[in-house]
Amino acid sequence: MTEREKILGRIREALQTKATMPGAHEGEPSPALAGASTNQARAWLPSVGASEAEQFDLFARNAADLKADFQLLASREDLKSALTRLRDQEHWQRVASHRGEISDLACQALGLPVLLTDRGYDVQTLEQCDVGITECDALIAQTGGVLVTNRSAGGRALSVLPPHHVVLARREQLTADLPAAFALLQQKYAPDFPSMISFITGPSRTGDIERILVLGAHGPRKLTIFCV
Amino acid sequence: MNSFVSDFKTRATEKAGDLRHRQVIRTALRGYEIVRDKRKAAFQSWESARQAAAVTKWEAVNHLDTHLKALVAKLEARGTKVHWASNGEQAREIIAQILRDKQARSIIKSKAMTSEEIHLNHALEKEGFTVVESDLGEFIVQLRHEPPYHIVFPSMHLTRGEIKDLFQRELGDAPSDTPEDLTMVARRVMRQKYITADVGFTGANFAIAETGMISITENEGNARLTAALPKTMITLIGIEKVLPRFADLALFLPMLATAGAGQPMTCYNTMYSGPRQPGECDGPEEWHVVLLDNRRTELLADAEQRDALHCIRCGACLNVCPIFRNVGGHTYGTTYSGPVGSVITPHLRGLQEWKHLSKASSLCGACTEACPVKIDLHHHLLQNRRNASAAEPAFFERLAFQIFGIVANEPAFWSLAKKIGWLTQPWQRLVKGSPLDPARAWTKTRDLPPQPRESFKDWWRNRQ
Numbered sequence: 258m259t260e261r262e263k264i265l266g267r268i269r270e271a272l273q274t275k276a277t278m279p280g281a282h283e284g285e286p287s288p289a290l291a292g293a294s295t296n297q298a299r300a301w302l303p304s305v306g307a308s309e310a311e312q313f314d315l316f317a318r319n320a321a322d323l324k325a326d327f328q329l330l331a332s333r334e335d336l337k338s339a340l341t342r343l344r345d346q347e348h349w350q351r352v353a354s355h356r357g358e359i360s361d362l363a364c365q366a367l368g369l370p371v372l373l374t375d376r377g378y379d380v381q382t383l384e385q386c387d388v389g390i391t392e393c394d395a396l397i398a399q400t401g402g403v404l405v406t407n408r409s410a411g412g413r414a415l416s417v418l419p420p421h422h423v424v425l426a427r428r429e430q431l432t433a434d435l436p437a438a439f440a441l442l443q444q445k446y447a448p449d450f451p452s453m454i455s456f457i458t459g460p461s462r463t464g465d466i467e468r469i470l471v472l473g474a475h476g477p478r479k480l481t482i483f484c485v
Numbered sequence: 486m487n488s489f490v491s492d493f494k495t496r497a498t499e500k501a502g503d504l505r506h507r508q509v510i511r512t513a514l515r516g517y518e519i520v521r522d523k524r525k526a527a528f529q530s531w532e533s534a535r536q537a538a539a540v541t542k543w544e545a546v547n548h549l550d551t552h553l554k555a556l557v558a559k560l561e562a563r564g565t566k567v568h569w570a571s572n573g574e575q576a577r578e579i580i581a582q583i584l585r586d587k588q589a590r591s592i593i594k595s596k597a598m599t600s601e602e603i604h605l606n607h608a609l610e611k612e613g614f615t616v617v618e619s620d621l622g623e624f625i626v627q628l629r630h631e632p633p634y635h636i637v638f639p640s641m642h643l644t645r646g647e648i649k650d651l652f653q654r655e656l657g658d659a660p661s662d663t664p665e666d667l668t669m670v671a672r673r674v675m676r677q678k679y680i681t682a683d684v685g686f687t688g689a690n691f692a693i694a695e696t697g698m699i700s701i702t703e704n705e706g707n708a709r710l711t712a713a714l715p716k717t718m719i720t721l722i723g724i725e726k727v728l729p730r731f732a733d734l735a736l737f738l739p740m741l742a743t744a745g746a747g748q749p750m751t752c753y754n755t756m757y758s759g760p761r762q763p764g765e766c767d768g769p770e771e772w773h774v775v776l777l778d779n780r781r782t783e784l785l786a787d788a789e790q791r792d793a794l795h796c797i798r799c800g801a802c803l804n805v806c807p808i809f810r811n812v813g814g815h816t817y818g819t820t821y822s823g824p825v826g827s828v829i830t831p832h833l834r835g836l837q838e839w840k841h842l843s844k845a846s847s848l849c850g851a852c853t854e855a856c857p858v859k860i861d862l863h864h865h866l867l868q869n870r871r872n873a874s875a876a877e878p879a880f881f882e883r884l885a886f887q888i889f890g891i892v893a894n895e896p897a898f899w900s901l902a903k904k905i906g907w908l909t910q911p912w913q914r915l916v917k918g919s920p921l922d923p924a925r926a927w928t929k930t931r932d933l934p935p936q937p938r939e940s941f942k943d944w945w946r947n948r949q
Binding site (some may be wrong): 260261263264265267268269270271272274278279280297298299300304305352373375377379380381383390399401402407411412414417418427434435436438439442447448450451452453454455456457458460461462463464466467468471472473475476477 | 510548569570641645671680705728751752756757758760848
């Protein structure tokens, strides 16, 4: 008998005795089964407001709490100038990015040597880049976070290895809450999910020394989100 | 008294009197308490969310075989290699064999309590592999050669000064004692290790049966890098970590962050469903998932305490526990400390050897109140006490209660006992708390209230 069979056998035997469901009383019929309750998560999670303007406002406040820099831009021209401003401020020499409608535009505007990760890349070179510029799948108003996958954001490392992560999002990518973000992933990808899906909520951080917040533990010290 | 008990008592006495330790822990948790309450209050209904999370975990654990089979089928369909380990020894051997096959030398690890549970680092180092913990807190305690102090905050017992001295001694690099500078030292050390490591090792917070994914919650980005750069990835996960549906994470991720660290979401919550797939530009070529039982099925067989397997290892019960806060994490001598550790350790390592942990509790219920998945922790501590004494009754305890039963049931004996008490109490003061005192365990830190000369019964009779 394999270990798999042994473990599954022990589980089946253990489950012969029934355990009472939380909140139920022994001998009474069980309350309506689980799935239903999780589907209502939206009603219990932090509220997000109904209109798009409210949700953008909430996203901006949450991002600020997380010490991420969020800018809602009026046009693609504004995006270009915001990027070049940032390039000059931070003295970027080399950027890393991936192919995409907005990321192509961004790379052109910057006029710097670009490492594209789409077809494989040298890790040491990526580590030397000043910034990783990626697109994303969604912005989540409820948390102030960004949803990326390795398909939408140039692989697994691009959004986490360089010291600064710049996210390029479209206005229509604003998503109200976490249940909506999971619904979006199901709808967009199921059953062929990207092998990595990541909710990035603020720049990398740690509190392991005296519980004092330090940004840039292993991932990016800075997270900038441009939305056009 | 076995050595686990005497070690526990020695360490507990020492730590409880260590005012500096108490100050460090209190300071570390003060900020947590404020942000946790704020984040809980942001929920429209934290209580309903708890109930839903509890029911979802109940559903997962009470149909564990079905969910595990679904999880594994989905994982294998995308090229992940799944291994099953009944105990720690098997898990260590599976992992070591993968490393040997890959001719690996160096392993970069992100935080995994399951690996602490099976003492993985020690076993791998003995075989000559280099293992580096990448989570900052874990890295610090690894340099100190000690186990994590807390399941979520491994180095919360240390001050910046101690960490500076440690880095100076072990790494020869500590520019100052500010948390920023010290964190950057670790960042510099670790960067090249991610790139050169042969194997990345992770734990997992959840496994999703519906879509065949594991989910990792972290703040630093070290798990993201561990799962991105090395050619081989290994994930060790307890079998109880399954959730039925992908969308369940919409509730569990913010709840884990809120209960564990007072955050709306931790910085990175990442779901992995396979090694590098065709058309993807990076990620490990091979991914091994090791499913660990290690006596979890024994806990599963105890229907009364089965809900202890609902635990999502947020550490909230440790943070509120008056015992944990006074005796500290290392005193327990277990992988999982605090209330949940006291509940599950007797199941994972033996009831008689570890029953003393169930007695190290004021039964105040703060843990049960704090638990985001509503595990009935303080009642389980009582059940462990009951089960331990039913299996192996203590002779003197039984004798004492039998005598008490006889005395308390017979009015003549009872009033005689009171008289004796009144007569002997002044003499007891002479030996109070000393080894000559038969009630020493009680009286060395407490006073017995003086016995009244006249009982209520006598007073009532005389009054008439």
